[in-house]
Amino acid sequence: xxxxxxxxxxxxxxxxxxxxxxxxxxxxxxxxxxxxxxxxxxxxxxxxxxxxxxxxxxxxxxxxxxxxxxxxxxxxxxxxxxxxxxxxxxxxxxxxxxxxxxxxxxxxxxxxxxxxxxxxxxxxxxxxxxxxxxxxxxxxxxxxxxxxxxxxxxxxxxxxxxxxxxxxx
Numbered sequence: 001x002x003x004x005x006x007x008x009x010x011x012x013x014x015x016x017x018x019x020x021x022x023x024x025x026x027x028x029x030x031x032x033x034x035x036x037x038x039x040x041x042x043x044x045x046x047x048x049x050x051x052x053x054x055x056x057x058x059x060x061x062x063x064x065x066x067x068x069x070x071x072x073x074x075x076x077x078x079x080x081x082x083x084x085x086x087x088x089x090x091x092x093x094x095x096x097x098x099x100x101x102x103x104x105x106x107x108x109x110x111x112x113x114x115x116x117x118x119x120x121x122x123x124x125x126x127x128x129x130x131x132x133x134x135x136x137x138x139x140x141x142x143x144x145x146x147x148x149x150x151x152x153x154x155x156x157x158x159x160x161x162x163x164x165x166x167x168x169x
Contacts, residue, residue, distance in 0.1 A: 001013075020047070020048075022047065022048045022094065022097040022099055023045065023046060023047045023048070024044070024045075024046045024048060024050055024092065024093075024094060024097075024099045024100075024101055025044070025045045025046070025101070026042055026043070026044055026092055026101045026103060027041075027042055027043035027044075028040070028042055028103060029101070029102065029103055029104065030103065030104045030105075030106075031075060031077075031103060031104070031105045031106070032105075032106050032107075033077045033105070033106070033107045033108075034107075034108060035079065035080050035107070035108050035109075035110055035111075036079050037058075037076070037077040037078045037079045037080065037107065038076070038077060039074050039075065039076045039077075040074070040075045040077075041072050041073075041074055041075075042072065042073050042074075042075055042090075042103065043070065043071070043072050044066060044070070044071045044072070044073065044092060045069075045070055045071075046066065046067070046068055046069070046071070046094075047068050048068065048094045048096070048097060048099070049065070049066065049067050049068070049094060050065065050066050050067075050092050050093065050094050051064060051065045051092070051093060051094070051095075052064045052065065052066075052073060052090060052091070052092050053090070053091050053093075054088055054089065054090040054091070054105075055088070055089075056086070056088035056105070058077060058078045058080070058086065058088070058107075059075060059076070059077055059078075059088055059090065059105060060075075060076040060078075061073055061074075061075060061076075061090065062074035062075075062076070075090065075103070075105070077105065077107055080107045080108065080109060080110055081110055082109065082110055083109050083110050083111070083112065084109050085106065085107060085108050085109040086106070086107050086109075087104065087105065087106050087107075088104075088105045089102050089103070089104055089105070090102065090103040090105060111137075112137065112138045113135070113136055113137045113138070114134070114135075114136045114138060114140055115134070115135045115136065116132050116133070116134055116163075117132050117133040117134075117135075118130075118132050121165055121167075123165075123167035124167075125169070126169050127166075127167050127168050127169040128167050129164055129165065129166045129167070130164075130165045130167065131162050131163065131164055131165070132162070132163045132165065133160060133161075133162055133163070134156065134160070134161050134162075134163050135159075135160045135161075136156065136158045136159070136161075137158050138158055139155065139156065139157050139158060140155065140156055140158075141154055141155040141156075142154050142155070142163055144165075148167065148168040149165060149166070149167055149168070150165075150166040150168075151163060151164070151165060151166075152164045152166070
């Protein structure tokens with residue numbers, strides 16, 4: 001109310017305010033990670049408080065809540081040591097306004113690999129040493145039941161290794 005008591009003039013000003021339009025945005029809605037895992041920064045833009053959650057124990061969130069403004073959470077995915085791909089969902093939500101944004105996380109499966117450069121070896125009658133290259137991302141062991149064949153090394157933790165096959169006379 002604006003008034004002048006001296007002259008008896010009264011004026012009213014009506015004030016209206018629009019309701020808050022809640023905003024909750026995430027910079028990414030999907031994350032695909034390699035077998036080794038890794039970290040990704042996700043930007044959250046919001047004018048309301050939010051809470052982040054993820055049920056997967058192989059995902060770590062640097063922040064689980066935030067307020068209005070710009071925020072960054074770091075999503076860290078651990079290495080996948082299983083032979084199954086895996087999926088999870090990170091939920092960013094405000095329950096007061098019933099708003100939720102989801103980030104789908106996928107990670108490839110561990111694929112065990114064991115490659116030998118030669119699957120057959122021929123040796124001379126008077127004996128010979130033959131080499132085979134073994135490339136692997138898993139532990140392996142080499143066995144031969146014949147007493148006239150000696151193998152070296154007989155195991156490895158992975159990588160590329162030369163397997164020597166010593167054939168006696």
